[in-house]
Amino acid sequence: MQQFLNVTLTGLGQGAIYAAFALALVLIWRSTRIVNFAQGAMGMFTTYLALTVIEGGQSYWVGLVVALVAGLVLGAVIERLVIRPVEGGPELNAVIVTLGLFVALQALAAILFGSTFRSFPAPFDLRGFTVGGVNIAFTANSIYVIVAVVVVMLALVVLFRFTDLGLQMRAAAFSQEVSRLLGVRVGRMLTLGWALAAVVGSLSGLLIAGGSLVFPAYMDAVIVYGFVAAVLGGLDSPGGAVVGGLTIGLLLSYVSGYLGSELVALAALAILVAVLLVRPQGLFAHTAARRV
Amino acid sequence: MSTGRLEVRGISTSYGPVTALDGVEVVAEPGKITAVLGANGAGKTTLLRTISGLVRPQAGQVLLDGADLTKAPAEAIARAGIAHVPEGRGVITELTVEENLRLGALLGASRRKTERGLAQVYEMFPPLAERRRRDAHVLSGGERQMLVVGRALLTGPSVLLLDEPSLGLAPRIVAQIFELLRGLVDAEGVTVLLVEQNARSALSIADVGIVLNLGRVVARDDAATLAADDALRHAYLGF
Amino acid sequence: MSQETREAPVTASPPPAGGRLAGLLRWRPRSTLGRHALLVLAALVAVVLVLELTSPFRNSQFATMSYYAIAAAGLTVLTGLNGQISLGHGALMAVGAYTTGLLLGEEGDGALPLLLVMLIAAAVTALVGAVVGAAAARLHGPYLAGATLALAVAVPGLAIYFDHVFGGEQGLRIDSPEVPGWFDATIYFLFAHETPGAKYLAYLGWGTLLLVLLLLANLMAGRVGRVWRAVRDDEVAAELAGIRLGQVRVLAFVVSAACAGLAGAVLGVVVRLAAPSGFTIVLSLGLLTAVVVGGLGSLAGALLGSALLVFLPPAVTNLGIAAGLDGTQAAQLAPFVYGVVLVLVMLLAPSGFVGVLRKVRARRGSSRRTG
Numbered sequence: 001m002q003q004f005l006n007v008t009l010t011g012l013g014q015g016a017i018y019a020a021f022a023l024a025l026v027l028i029w030r031s032t033r034i035v036n037f038a039q040g041a042m043g044m045f046t047t048y049l050a051l052t053v054i055e056g057g058q059s060y061w062v063g064l065v066v067a068l069v070a071g072l073v074l075g076a077v078i079e080r081l082v083i084r085p086v087e088g089g090p091e092l093n094a095v096i097v098t099l100g101l102f103v104a105l106q107a108l109a110a111i112l113f114g115s116t117f118r119s120f121p122a123p124f125d126l127r128g129f130t131v132g133g134v135n136i137a138f139t140a141n142s143i144y145v146i147v148a149v150v151v152v153m154l155a156l157v158v159l160f161r162f163t164d165l166g167l168q169m170r171a172a173a174f175s176q177e178v179s180r181l182l183g184v185r186v187g188r189m190l191t192l193g194w195a196l197a198a199v200v201g202s203l204s205g206l207l208i209a210g211g212s213l214v215f216p217a218y219m220d221a222v223i224v225y226g227f228v229a230a231v232l233g234g235l236d237s238p239g240g241a242v243v244g245g246l247t248i249g250l251l252l253s254y255v256s257g258y259l260g261s262e263l264v265a266l267a268a269l270a271i272l273v274a275v276l277l278v279r280p281q282g283l284f285a286h287t288a289a290r291r292v
Numbered sequence: 293m294s295t296g297r298l299e300v301r302g303i304s305t306s307y308g309p310v311t312a313l314d315g316v317e318v319v320a321e322p323g324k325i326t327a328v329l330g331a332n333g334a335g336k337t338t339l340l341r342t343i344s345g346l347v348r349p350q351a352g353q354v355l356l357d358g359a360d361l362t363k364a365p366a367e368a369i370a371r372a373g374i375a376h377v378p379e380g381r382g383v384i385t386e387l388t389v390e391e392n393l394r395l396g397a398l399l400g401a402s403r404r405k406t407e408r409g410l411a412q413v414y415e416m417f418p419p420l421a422e423r424r425r426r427d428a429h430v431l432s433g434g435e436r437q438m439l440v441v442g443r444a445l446l447t448g449p450s451v452l453l454l455d456e457p458s459l460g461l462a463p464r465i466v467a468q469i470f471e472l473l474r475g476l477v478d479a480e481g482v483t484v485l486l487v488e489q490n491a492r493s494a495l496s497i498a499d500v501g502i503v504l505n506l507g508r509v510v511a512r513d514d515a516a517t518l519a520a521d522d523a524l525r526h527a528y529l530g531f
Numbered sequence: 532m533s534q535e536t537r538e539a540p541v542t543a544s545p546p547p548a549g550g551r552l553a554g555l556l557r558w559r560p561r562s563t564l565g566r567h568a569l570l571v572l573a574a575l576v577a578v579v580l581v582l583e584l585t586s587p588f589r590n591s592q593f594a595t596m597s598y599y600a601i602a603a604a605g606l607t608v609l610t611g612l613n614g615q616i617s618l619g620h621g622a623l624m625a626v627g628a629y630t631t632g633l634l635l636g637e638e639g640d641g642a643l644p645l646l647l648v649m650l651i652a653a654a655v656t657a658l659v660g661a662v663v664g665a666a667a668a669r670l671h672g673p674y675l676a677g678a679t680l681a682l683a684v685a686v687p688g689l690a691i692y693f694d695h696v697f698g699g700e701q702g703l704r705i706d707s708p709e710v711p712g713w714f715d716a717t718i719y720f721l722f723a724h725e726t727p728g729a730k731y732l733a734y735l736g737w738g739t740l741l742l743v744l745l746l747l748a749n750l751m752a753g754r755v756g757r758v759w760r761a762v763r764d765d766e767v768a769a770e771l772a773g774i775r776l777g778q779v780r781v782l783a784f785v786v787s788a789a790c791a792g793l794a795g796a797v798l799g800v801v802v803r804l805a806a807p808s809g810f811t812i813v814l815s816l817g818l819l820t821a822v823v824v825g826g827l828g829s830l831a832g833a834l835l836g837s838a839l840l841v842f843l844p845p846a847v848t849n850l851g852i853a854a855g856l857d858g859t860q861a862a863q864l865a866p867f868v869y870g871v872v873l874v875l876v877m878l879l880a881p882s883g884f885v886g887v888l889r890k891v892r893a894r895r896g897s898s899r900r901t902g
Binding site: 029034035037082085086090091092093094095096097099100101102103104105106107108110111114115220221223224227228231260262263264265266268269272273276277280 | 610614616618671672673674676677681685687688691819820823856859864866867870873874877881
């Protein structure tokens with residue numbers, strides 16, 4: 001029983017992070033119809049920036065701000081310079097560009113920050129709570145993780161549903177041409193979309209790193225799991241990304257806990273294939289099944 | 293709403309090797325409905341898309357009150373006061389009715405003006421008011437047309453470009469919408485460029501008519517004169 | 532061979548204008564197979580000369596290039612000709628390598644001859660390719676990329692999980708094949724050179740590569756190639772023309788998987804090891820870089836890209852060390868350059884090196900005509 005509880009709680013914590021990452025992917029997919037395979041590498045890079053700042057003597061929170069701002073800038077710059085030329089062209093080109101970014105960023109991080117494993121601080125206690133004399137795998141830090149993700153998601157919901165800017169971004173994502181005819185500066189909306197997604201990606205990178213080790217490839221698996229989560233929820237659905245993320249977090253945690261951690265990647269693959277074969281538009285797509 | 297004089301001078305637009313427009317000259321006066329007529333493929337939609345900036349012409353100019361808008365991006369042209377209701381209407385179906393309208397109202401200045409504008413549109417088109425919180429895809433064809441016209445009006449345009457508003461609509465609704473247009477032009481003095489395949493209905497409310505054929509202007513006259521010209525009607529307008 | 536990606540009419544050249552010797556020199560075989568075979572024969576001669584005249588170190592580099600090229604050739608056909616992107620070809624190479632490892636064993640005590648083992652490895656990988664291809668047949672663009680990426684990440688995990696079969700993290704050791712007596716004797720007879728293991732492996736790799744290139748070139752120029760291109764360019768039209776999309780896609784996957792499996796087998800005997808660390812995402816992405824930079828759908832491009840994959844990293848690393856980076860950092864300079872090159876190629880020259888060449892040739896041809 002205790003193991004089940006622990007595995008579940010771990011899964012929820014991980015799931016929250018996958019949810020954030022999947023949300024970043026969905027944001028970019030909705031606005032530019034591109035899957036940003038470099039999202040993890042971007043998050044990894046900004047996390048390293050935060051680490052540099054923290055090891056230079058600043059607090060975790062300063063590092064957090066640095067990472068988020070860096071993410072904002074990085075996302076905007078990448079969209080404007082690298083992605084804009086391939087938007088609207090053959091899908092293959094955009095896929096390859098994001099993969100190139102992925103490889104380049106990872107190598108750059110290794111050059112600038114080294115390939116060795118470095119530990120990243122966690123802002124809160126990492127010891128599990130003791131409930132009724134039993135130690136469970138839920139820590140103060142886990143609470144922070146979940147709260148951070150929830151706050152960011154609520155902020156995004158408020159932005160998109162209740163502000164004019166959010167309305168413009170959604171319109172630009174759904175129908176570029178019509179939006180332009182209504183005076184929406186679509187280019188700026190796309191850049192903003194990438195910038196916001198990168199902020200969310202940076203947050204994911206930080207949350208995963210907290211209390212753990214970072215190395216240039218540490219976000220590689222997250223890209224895959226985040227992608228599976230986004231596909232599970234439906235690439236067009238932010239709500240789906242959240243549910244997908246939590247689901248994947250739980251499922252993979254069970255696989256890791258009961259079957260072995262080497263099989264986690266295989267389980268992710270199996271889930272992905274199952275979703276793509278059975279319900280390719282994802283669980284929450286309300287639009288007609290998109291051509292997958 | 294302000295008024296504006298739209299001039300299209302010697303516009304030639306091509307899609308790759310295909311010439312869609314060849315040296316087209318059009319003048320649309322404020323307070324008048326200028327109908328652009330012709331068969332399928334005559335270049336009518338391309339003309340509107342060139343004016344609104346979705347397509348770049350290879351030659352020629354688009355002038356609004358003398359200002360050259362030819363090379364401006366579409367969003368800048370919209371902000372300059374040219375509202376284009378595109379072919380297929382352009383309802384953003386993933387947004388609600390009200391959100392679609394608000395999108396248009398964003399070009400208007402203040403919050404109060406938006407609320408007033410919305411109220412006006414709802415008064416003009418009661419079916420929209422009934423469904424204001426629903427996703428736009430639940431609207432019927434006629435209601436969608438109302439939505440996009442209302443949305444375009446909310447941008448406070450000086451020029452209104454309409455691409456085949458009657459397409460797919462019942463004659464009764466078409467008559468309603470055309471009547472509304474005529475009333476709008478008479479009351480506010482907006483410039484309207486109306487592209488239509490339904491030449492008969494278009495000429496009945498238009499002041500001036502222009503006929504395109506294979507990318508060229510083949511006739512230009514008062515609407516009444518065009519409607520009375522049997523040979524022309526048979527050759528290019530199908531009635 | 533890059534011409535073969537176009538819809539080039541297959542005709543013999545017109546009768547010679549003058550002189551019997553000139554005519555003989557201008558003779559071209561009538562069939563595509565003939566032309567390709569001739570090219571391959573010429574290439575074989577070139578390979579022999581190069582391998583005999585270069586050092587064992589270079590020979591082993593060429594051996595490495597050969598297995599990248601085999602996999603890249605299969606990938607470029609899949610992605611360039613049929614339009615399906617795969618980020619999982621590294622995993623398919625792993626299947627080939629592990630199969631070879633299981634069959635050949637550490638002491639070479641498997642009773643099967645090497646060529647048969649390689650064929651089996653290709654067949655097994657082709658089977659896996661059929662399964663993957665069937666699952667992938669309905670996927671496009673980013674979904675396909677994501678799914679194959681997931682495959683690339685999952686396969687090493689499998690090898691670690693079933694460590695009693697696959698040797699876990701350390702992998703399977705593979706015995707290097709002995710140089711056959713007749714081969715050694717022939718080379719000595721022709722060049723008075725010995726044949727160390729590294730050189731023989733290079734011959735093995737390149738022999739396989741040339742055979743693969745011949746087969747693929749014929750495939751591409753024939754009906755199958757045309758059908759694949761049709762599916763890539765316009766699915767709806769192809770389907771309306773009676774082409775079974777699913778079958779075509781799966782077949783393309785099977786062919787490219789067989790190539791990857793063969794490449795994995797060669798990798799196995801060259802590196803003498805089949806281990807998870809040898810088949811990371813970087814391998815799959817490296818293959819993708821090779822085919823993109825060379826030019827999607829072009830076999831010559833695949834060759835070029837593979838050469839880049841093998842010969843660029845040491846050059847770049849040396850540059851890095853000269854510029855003051857330490858060893859490990861300089862080693863990362865190569866993947867950094869790949870990534871940047873990949874992005875730049877997509878932005879500036881999406882048709883790759885071969886595509887650029889073609890455009891230059893076309894422009895020069897037209898200016899000659901008008902000038």
